[in-house]
Amino acid sequence: MARKGFVLVLLAAATLAMEAGTAAAQSSPQDFLDAHNAARRGEGVDLPDVAWNATLEAFAESVVASAAAGGACDLRHTSGRGYGENLYWGPVGKAWSAADAVGLWMEEKASYVYSSNTCTKGALLDCGHYTQIVWRSTTSIGCGRAECSNGDVLISCNYFPPGNVPNERPY
Numbered sequence: 001m002a003r004k005g006f007v008l009v010l011l012a013a014a015t016l017a018m019e020a021g022t023a024a025a026q027s028s029p030q031d032f033l034d035a036h037n038a039a040r041r042g043e044g045v046d047l048p049d050v051a052w053n054a055t056l057e058a059f060a061e062s063v064v065a066s067a068a069a070g071g072a073c074d075l076r077h078t079s080g081r082g083y084g085e086n087l088y089w090g091p092v093g094k095a096w097s098a099a100d101a102v103g104l105w106m107e108e109k110a111s112y113v114y115s116s117n118t119c120t121k122g123a124l125l126d127c128g129h130y131t132q133i134v135w136r137s138t139t140s141i142g143c144g145r146a147e148c149s150n151g152d153v154l155i156s157c158n159y160f161p162p163g164n165v166p167n168e169r170p171y
Helices: 002-025 029-041 054-071 098-111 124-133
Strands: 084-090 140-147 153-160
Touching: 029 098, 029 124, 029 140, 054 140, 054 153, 084 098, 084 124, 098 124, 098 140, 098 153
Parallel strands: none
Antiparallel strands: 084 153, 140 153
């Protein structure tokens, strides 16, 4: 009888390990890159794919690591060193991934009005996550993901050259 319970515990542990591996795999550099390029291709305009940039990745990783350190889980925009920046916070309870972050940012498309280069929510920057993803002249990205001690997830993606240039359209 004890042996049967031991096997169930091992199966449960194996299932959790596989789910954790899946969650980690969903936030690899390739996952972030694929999500961004799929979003750019879905715009119906000829936007070039972006490439992965290790310098941007290191910067993004330092942003989320610093924000998650000490349990603060306090993510704020940085000066970005001349990079564009999209930030994401996911509450405890889900293994938030690259697809979740890019998907949320792309939801801002519904509020962007290309003809007037405005956002129906107010300031153009209220659609700025979306416009940064699809900014034509952006050629490279790098992203980082960190978990806070309370289980919340922080994601930062940085872009070069940055988008959201005043009085310019993204594409």
